[in-house]
Amino acid sequence: MERNTLLSIGLGLTLLSGSSLAHIEQSEPLQSLRQSYFALLGMTFAPMGDMVKGKIEWDSARFSTWASDLNHAAQFGVERGFAPGTDKGTTRAKPNIWSNMDDFQTKLTDFRAAAAQLAETAAAGDPDASRDQFMATGGTCKACHDEYKSKDYLY
Numbered sequence: 001m002e003r004n005t006l007l008s009i010g011l012g013l014t015l016l017s018g019s020s021l022a023h024i025e026q027s028e029p030l031q032s033l034r035q036s037y038f039a040l041l042g043m044t045f046a047p048m049g050d051m052v053k054g055k056i057e058w059d060s061a062r063f064s065t066w067a068s069d070l071n072h073a074a075q076f077g078v079e080r081g082f083a084p085g086t087d088k089g090t091t092r093a094k095p096n097i098w099s100n101m102d103d104f105q106t107k108l109t110d111f112r113a114a115a116a117q118l119a120e121t122a123a124a125g126d127p128d129a130s131r132d133q134f135m136a137t138g139g140t141c142k143a144c145h146d147e148y149k150s151k152d153y154l155y
């Protein structure tokens with residue numbers, strides 16, 4: 001029993017230290033970091049969109065939980081994922097980010113403010129106000145993507 005427990009802990013550590021950590025590309029850790037951030041945003045925002053569009057039944061409590069998750073994820077300091085020299089590799093981040101860092105930062109700040117407002121609005125539980133703020137938040141994703149995100153991988 002004890003031996004099995006030790007064995008499984010050992011196995012777990014091996015898995016953690018090996019290359020089996022999916023989605024983290026060791027040769028491009030910062031590209032992986034920022035893509036993980038945006039993947040988390042996308043996978044939280046998408047089900048909220050399904051609810052806004054009526055594809056799944058409206059549930060204010062659930063919507064509010066997602067909005068809170070989105071807000072927490074949004075506040076993570078993804079800026080370090082855009083360090084100088086990381087404009088290469090497997091990425092959809094356009095090179096103009098690095099020559100317009102102030103504007104890029106402004107768009108990130110706008111998004112974070114919208115996500116914070118969305119969490120607050122959703123917590124209040126009014127479906128119409130929540131839908132409106134969801135759309136406004138989506139506008140801040142789009143504002144950044146239009147300028148700074150390529151549809152396809154760049155390199």
Ligand code: HEC
Nearest residue numbers: 035038039041042045091092093107108111140141144149
């Ligand atoms: C300040 C700019 C900015 C904002 C705001 C922003 N994005 Fe992005 N997003 C990017 C950039 C740049 C990439 C490409 C990153 C890369 O490939 O290195 C990206 C990539 C993505 C991806 C692909 C992630 C992957 O798997 O590689 C998704 C999904 C995404 N964004 C969704 C969203 C959603 C949803 C929002 C709003 C809730 C949002 N983004 C807000 C700039 C932004």
